[in-house]
Amino acid sequence: MRLRLVPQETNFDFFKYAKATFGVSVVAMIASIAIWLSVGLNFGIDFLGGTTIRTDATVEVDVADYRAALEDLDLGDVVISRVFDPNFDADQYVVTVRIQAQEGVESVTPETIAAIEGALLENVDPEMTFPSVESVGPKVSGELIQTAIIAVLASLGAILIYIWLRFEWQFSVGAVAALIHDVILTIGIFSLFQIRFDLATIAALLTIVGYSINDTVVIFDRLRENLIKYKQRALRDVMNLSANETLSRTLMTSGTTALALIALLVLGGDVIRGFVFAILWGVIVGTYSSIYVAKNVVLMLGVKRDWSKPTDGSGGPGGTQFANVDA
Secondary structure, X not given: OOOOOOOOOOOOXXXXXXXXXXXXXXXXXXXXXXXHHHHOOEEOHHHHXXXXXXXXXXXXXXXXXXXXXXXXXXXXXXEEEEEOOOOOOOOOEEEEEEEEOOOOOOOOOHHHHHHHHHHHHHHOOOOOEEXXXXXXXXXXXXXXXXXXXXXXXXXXXXXXXXXHHHOOHHHHHHHHHHHHHHHHHHHHHHHHOOOEEOHHHHHHHHHHHHHHHHHHHHHHHHHHHHHHHOOOOOHHHHHHHHHHHOHHHHHHHHHHHHHHHHHHHHHOOHHHHHHHHXXXXXXXXXXXXXXXXXXXXXXXXXXXOOOOOOOOOOOOOOOEEOOOOOO
């Protein structure tokens, strides 16, 4: 006997309250943008500028010891990470300490760097050396922000073209609307809770875009098959059928992914917590938006019902049919 977490056959009416669910999504996006503009993001070192100090220790690295040694210096945002490189000697333990630039200055002052080195020598390893100190100013950080925005917009544009070529323009608009929804809500929650926003978060946003579009394409594929198969059935009924047929796959994929991410969120430590939280949140809103945003948009726009005939613009066979969401 096989255990099924999701019934093999379901008959949920996902579009019974199509206008209400779409309205909730629009309100959530507006609220996220308002919070973003009023509160702002808690940018990390990558976007604010700062200084990276490389340390070479002769004893086994314990990141917690580094944090404890620097705790009393009140340095603000500090990122400490172990560097693994096969080119290093076996008895060489390399750690990078990244300190956010202090307010009003472009980089960490020499006095602050000296205080950091002194604290590490005294509390971690008296034989520690500091081979390099590199600073990133606000100009470079501004360029990183611009590049990150371009990366996200470019990915959305490429997906828009891909979905348009594979399906119809209505599918493309629905898919990109869902992705914009996911990205804006993720930025909104990062702004609301002031979670550190850095390059890892940008990577998480791009991961969310890829994950969400995969789920949306699976549902769209089934929808296109059913639109060809059931030419006389109402569009909303065909969309409900498609969503129900892919529901088990969607919930199992999202559920198992979420379980792994929750474990990382709890046990992974501070270094990856923001990255993992962004992906976990993206999985949740991405699963929601695949139906309640992407397919709602397609339902409102209407789609071609017969791909064997060219579009004639009349709404008849082969033409675009616009659906009433209350039908």
